[in-house]
Each structure stands twice: as structure tokens, then as C-alpha cells.
Amino acid sequence: MKTILLSVLSATFLSIGAPVMAQEFGDAEDGAQVFKKCRACHMVGPDAFNRTGPHLNELFGRRAGSVEEVTYSDGLIRMGNDGLMWDVESLDAYIENPKAFASDTRMNFPGVKDQGQRNDLLAFLRQYSASPANIPGSAPTAMPREVALSDETLAIEGDAEYGQYLSSECTSCHQIDGDNDGIPGIVGWPQEDFVVAMHAYKEKVRPHPVMQMMAGRLADDEIAALAAYFGGLE
């Protein structure tokens, strides 16, 4: 089952009055083992410097795409500009499926699919970020609450003809030939990635006010319809 993550501390969440769940990080020592998958490109610790990817010191609370002299994808820079700060839930979502989170990311890595391994990895990395001071429950350390995209949601067969009508709203900004200047291209995505991305906007895990608004009013079957339509375009 595919999951996306909602911030426990997000305004939406608090406003519906749900309890903040105190969860533990995973095991930092086990996380050091998981980190081996990342070491080809990333360093962390006192002597860390940027390699293919940015160093990971002070990662928690850092704005996405903001380390100087690192080449980032346009998408990640844009998300950073839109206000994406790395914290447990955004990192968790990113690491689970980098391409679904930021479609053009330069992080060529399939993702860590196992939630336990991700918890461990994040516990390991969290040791190298001081700010804000290690207060359990403060934004960067709060554990994410998982919201399942149920198998049912993922299994909805998109009505491509309906998607074609709905897509006309998207093409006021996104170019149908897939060009990517200033606004990302959205044609030819794997349907599941498209569905996950749209739900992430809808749940406000992905930043960007226009997309949060557009996705926010799409029903599950409408998201599936769009995924089917755009997925079928070259």
C-alpha cells in the first residue's frame, strides 16, 4: 500500500482537533546502516562536504534546494521557494519515492519503501541537525502521521474522457506538449505517481498555493481521470 504523509502540526490538522500523536523516531544505529544507500552521493557529520548531492548537516529545518553550490532540479528549487522546509514528514515522503515527490529531482534513487527503515534513517540524520534545539515534538522532530491512500483510491480506474475535460483547466498553465519552463510539464507521468502527487497537494504536503487549491477541489475519481488522461499522452 502506498502512503502519503500529513503533518501532525499542520493547520488543517489542528483545526479538526485531532490529537497529536507522540511517536518515537526509529533507531539511529540501524539508520546508520540504511544510510549506506545514500553515501554514494551524500555526506553527513563534521567533515561533510557537498558531493553529487548536498551535505546533510542541519538538514532538518533547511529550505529545500537551498545549499549553495549544489545543482538542484528546477522542481526542488521551486518547492523550496514555495516554502518547503525539510522536516520529518516531507523528508519521509521524499525518501519514500523521490520522483513522485519532485518529478524532476536529480536524486536518482528509487526510494526506501520500508517505513521502519525510513524511521531509522531519519533518526540517524536527525542527530546532525541542531535546530531547533532537540525538543521532542517541535516541528522538525515531530513524527509524521501516515494517511493511507487506500488500495481502493489507487485502484480507481480513471475515466480518460472525463480527464480530458478536466485537463482543460490544467492546460491554462501547463503546456500540453510537456514543455517545462517556469511551470512543470505534466504529460506522460506514470498514473500512480500522478495520483500520489495530486493527493499530496490536496493534503497540503506539497507546497504551492495554486496547486493546493486546484487539487483541493478534485474528488478521488477526478484525480484518477486526470492521471489516466495525462498518463496516456506522449
Place this chain on the structure above:
Amino acid sequence: MTMNRRQFVGRTALGAAATMAAPHVYAAGHGGKPKVVVIGGGAGGATAARYINKDSDGAIDVTLVEPTRTYYTCFFSNLYIGGFRTIESLAHSYGSIAAEGVNVVHDYAVGIDRDAKTVTLAGGDTLPYDRLVLSPGIDFVEGAVPGWDVSVQNKMPHAYKAGSQTELLKAQIEAMPEGGTFAMVAPPNPFRCPPGPYERVSMVAHLLTEINPTARILIADPKEKFSKQALFEEGWNKHYSGMIERIGPDFGGNNVEVNADEMTLTIDGVVENVDVCNVIPAMKAGVICERAGLTEGNWAPVSGHTMQSRIDENVHVLGDACAQGDMPKSGFSANSQAKVAAMAVRGALTDSRVFPAKFSNTCWSLVNADDGIKVGASYEATDEKISMTEGFISDTGEDAALRKATYEESLGWYAGISSDIFG
């Protein structure tokens, strides 16, 4: 169960599941395929013609009537004034739309016979239709600004229809004497592009800062408030401190008169000598709407479910010309409305599926180089009007990186919407 299509097209809880095939209901009084005539090849009309044609796969004959061969977008025309775009980059032709199969007729519609369902063109031809789509944009209300009418538009340009007017305005600004005065007479609500006059002031200020930094800008404004006001005023203070003065209705900004021969602007009895006077008068629907008896007051009322005229259900009115409810008069809105109308027209004339209407709008404005801001909302159709459901606006005090990203996003939007409108 009988269902009225117009009611049916409204939002249903069932969403797509509730869609259904429409019967053949067109009055094929003219024989052959059903015919659609679209008047006006701008943001609304060109989009509608393309979408009706493209999605009906040849089942509908679509004719687009537009007098000009080159359409200059008003959107980004302020950026041309500011020096961020060339005039050529705003020009679009109808070649792709014609190649897709729309019959493009370069002529001007002078009359509509709604009983006979025909359109008469200035060139003398008569075009029959089963459905008519009108997107003629705006014209100016006569006598709105005493001393101004279209006969003096070359001395006091409006530049509110883009192209030669925009070039003229820019040339006049460039020719201003050192320390001279640029004046703007801003329009009352409702008008085309609510942030447009204020984005223009920003771009004029940007240009003057570079070529004539002691010049001043004077705005006479009949409105208490304007779109994105806090954001514009923040930017004006930051980038163009001391250059811009706005006189609102409290100080007589609603009581103006101009004299094009003397180049004066009189605000509440006080005569100002000005070097450039950009008069943006009160607006109304393109005159063809009035001639066809489709207006109430200055605009053509429509149902938001289908964009059908409330006066004649065989006519759809889009874009700036219609009175629809909460959407601002923008190119984005016209493009969004055109898609709803295209779907409704196809549903009425062929058995294609009809879905609930959805609308949206985002307006980006440029305040200075790399300082972009935006405002937007989504809308749905109710029986009464198009009604806003959710909105957002840039914040004051945003950092430079976000403002730059917003500007870059607007460039992407321009490319996206241009190819959506013109193919």
C-alpha cells in the same frame, strides 16, 4: 425523469458518475452538420473555437470571425512597456487554429439576427449558426471621461486593447521631458483586468526610473480600493519611492476631465499639465452584444452552468463581455469559461458527454524586475451566478526568491495559455 440540461450541468455530488449522453437537440435548420459561429478571436473566442473543433472531431462546423490577422495579447503588454518583453512576443496569428480545421474569417460582425440565427459581416456575408459564441471583449462607455472619446485616443491612449495603442503609449513615455508627468485616469469597476492599471503604473515607473528618474506619475482613481493594493503599494514604496501619487475618490479622483489639445488633466477642479495621459475609461461589453440585444446595463448576463446568455439560449457569451458573477475579467477567466462553453455547445449539438462546470483564475503581476505577485481563485456555477469557492493571494514581505519564482511561473503561464488559446 426529465432533466433540464442547464440544471444538469451544475455541480453534482456524484461528479463524473452522473454524466450522461446528451440527445441530438440541434435545430439543423441550415442543413448538413451543426454550425457554430464564434465572434472574436481573443482569449475567450479563440479558445472556444479550438476546443469545440478539436473535441468534436469534425462533427461540428466551426467558423471564427475576427477582423485582425494578428492578435496582440493585453496580458504581458504592461511588461512590454516596462522593457521585459518585445511587442513581437505578444503577437499571435490564427494559422494553427485554421490548420486544425476551424474556418477562420477575417471580418467584423456587424449584426446578429437571433430569430433567423444568422450573423452579418461587414464584408457583406451572412453566416448561419445553430449556436453562436460571442467573445468580443470590451468597448468604452461614451462620455465616461469628459473630454475623451476614441477620436483622441492617439493623443491620450488607453492602451487597453493591445498592439499599436501599447506601442504608442510606450513611445510617448520615452519621449517625456526630463522630470515630466505621466498621468493615468483609472477606470471604475467592473473593468478588464483588475490589477492591470496598477501593474502598468509599476512598469511605467520601472521604465522611468531607468530613463527619466525625476519624472512623476499621477493616478486619478474613482475607486476606494484596488486589486492587490497592499502588494502594489509595498512595491511602489520599495522600488519607486516618491515617484507615484494616487488621488482616490476622497480627493476628487472620481471627478476628472481631460483636454487632449491642451494636454491637461483636471482633477476636482485643479488643472494639471501632463506630458502623457493614459485614459482608461469605464468599460462595457463589445458593442456587438448591445446591437444583438443581449445586454442588461453594460454587460451580457449569462448562466454559469453553460455560459449561455440569459436572454437567448442559442448564444453563449464569454470573457470580458459577460456578466457572470464573481470571476474577474481576465484572459485566464475567458479561457476557463470558453472550455465550459465548448463542452456545453458540443453537448447540445452532438451526443458528447457533458460534465459539471469548473472555473479558475490566477492573475500574476510584475511590480519590478523579478518581483512577481499573484492572486487567484477557483469557482463553481450556481443557478444564480459563478461563485467563488476558494482563493489565495501573495503575502506582503515575501522574500526575493519567492517573488522571482512567482515571476518565472508567470512566464510559464504565458507560454502555456498562449498555446492553449492559439494552438
